[in-house]
Amino acid sequence: MNCLVFDRGKGLLNQMKSFTALILLGLVFSLLSSNFLTANNLVTVVQQSSYIAILAYAETMVIITGGIDLSLGSILAVSGVAVGKLILAGVPVWAAVLGGLFTGALCGMVNGFVVAKMKLVPFIATLGMQNIARGIAYVLTNSLPVSGLSEDLYFIGGGSVGIIPVPVILMLVLAVVFAFLLNKCAFGRRVYSIGSSREAARLSGIDVGKTEMLVFILGGLLAGLVGVILTSRVLSSQPNAGIGYESDAIAAAIIGGTSPSGGSGTILGTVIGALTIAVLKNGLNLLKVNPFWQQIAIGVVIIAAVFIDRLRKNKK
Secondary structure, three states: OOOOOOOOOOHHHHHHHHHHHHHHHHHHHHHHOOOOOOHHHHHHHHHHHHHHHHHHHHHHHHHHOOOOOOOHHHHHHHHHHHHHHHHHOOOOHHHHHHHHHHHHHHHHHHHHHHHHOOOOOHHHHHHHHHHHHHHHHHHHHOOOOEOOOOHHHHHHHHOEEOOEEHHHHHHHHHHHHHHHHHHHOHHHHHHHHHHHOHHHHHHOOOOHHHHHHHHHHHHHHHHHHHHHHHHHHHOOEOOOOOOOHHHHHHHHHHHOOOOOOOOOOOHHHHHHHHHHHHHHHHHHHHOOOOHHHHHHHHHHHHHHHHHHHHHHHHHO
């Protein structure tokens, strides 16, 4: 096993390249806007990146196995709705939060079952869940926000410890946890092995289906957590929350060096990728760029990152 907790797959060199690109992007926006390097704006950037990063940890694991998860945004929405509905039903806040996390994990379990047991490709399985989870969120709320939630919920998404927002703390703690899982545990070895060669992993005795199931359950759990965070931040459950978030999570993972073909990727790289997405969106907002152009920019970045990954593989 690699002795560096965060250095796995493409290695420290590629992480440094991603970090250098992030710094250069920040320098460009600091030159174009005097508001970019202000303390309040930088805190905003890091906080926005926390939502993307937590989802991207889930996407990173799935992509390393050679799959993709298109349902994360919808899962976070239905998980947030579950929290809101439970609180309005009189359930204690802590139990409602657990309910939201359970909802996310349950959706992930369904994804895992469809992929591992029904043998559907992850793209189709999670595309189906994307529509199912979003549809359930709309049905439960009649397409209306669930408001009037207890202020005791606010700390998770809107509170801070000192000057550090709670979502940022969660992002950092989870980065350490999942980096440890991927690099220091048998689970991580199985995940990388499946992505490198599914047949070789099976022949070596790895239970591929069980590992995929666990990957999707963890992914659903993380999406549920983001749903809880977003709900607590505004004290309202929005059935349309998280639209497009799965694209940002995929972009963060790939920009951070996770190979779309599977077998390699790091959590540290994903954190850098999430920060890159947040900086790009924030900088374009400060420059008053039309939000539709922002989506175009992120799409271009994804294509460029995949193309660069392909060039690297061709050189090898």
